[in-house]
Amino acid sequence: MAESLRLFADRGYAATSVAEIEAAAGLSPGAGGLYRHFRSKEEVLSAAIREHIERTRQQVSDVLDQAVQYEGRPLEVRLRMTCQAGLAKMREEQDLIRVLFRDLDQFPNLVAEMREGIVNPLYDGIATWLSQQPEFADADEDWAAIASILGGAVVNYWLANESMYEPPTRIDEKRFVAGWARLGLGLVHLDRAPSSS
Incomplete structure (x- = not known):
């Protein structure tokens, strides 16, 4: 599954043959080894996405469970760690993201699975x-709205960096993380008094 996802990300789903997947996975190309495990190339893609969904669910659960151990650290440090974790997750999922943007419009059911299984749980x-x-x-x-804004900033920063080969306005990752944490810190100081309108 990992090799197929890498090939789909590099070459595109349609341009990747079953024989190429077999060769990359250490099977005899063209001998039908893939069909002993999957009925089709689409089923390989589906299985790869579902594996990523399951791993993401576990990661979100683990991160929330482990967050307790960082409660004694200053909020800015915790925010920076959260932002860095988000960028690391984007890097980890880079092949899946490339397949999503390149080919998944052909498979709306898989887009829905990714949205409900990976994207929404991360924002939640x-x-x-x-x-x-x-x-x-x-x-x-x-x-939920604040998470959408902060999470969207991480996604946009990573995507811009990947697609344009440098970060927006050349802001390096260290500066981005610091700025992201400052935005999060601003939530502490919001004026909570009701408006006088």
Whole structure:
């Protein structure tokens, strides 16, 4: 599955033959070894996506469970760690993301599985994490919307860097992470008084 996903990311789904997948996976090319495990090339892609979905679910659960051990650190440090984890996840999923943007419009059911199995759980995880920070305990915020903005910034930064071969306005990752954390810190200081309108 990993080799097929790498080939789909590099060459495109349609341009990758079953024989090429077999060769990359250490099977005899053209001998039908892939069909002993999968009925079709599409089934290989589906299985690869489902494997990534399961791994992402476990990672989100693990990160939320482990977050307790970092509660004693300053919020800015915790925010930086969260941003860095998001960028690391994007790097980890780079082949899957490339396949998504290149080929998955052919497979709307797989797009839906990715959205519900990977993308939404990641944003939900950010929202849950934010809402659990002690500094935000009294905040009545729309954490899902805030997670969408902060998470979207991470996704956009990574995608721009990947597709244009350098980060937006040449802001390196260290500066991006610092800026992202500063935005998160701003949530602590929001004026919570109701508007006078």
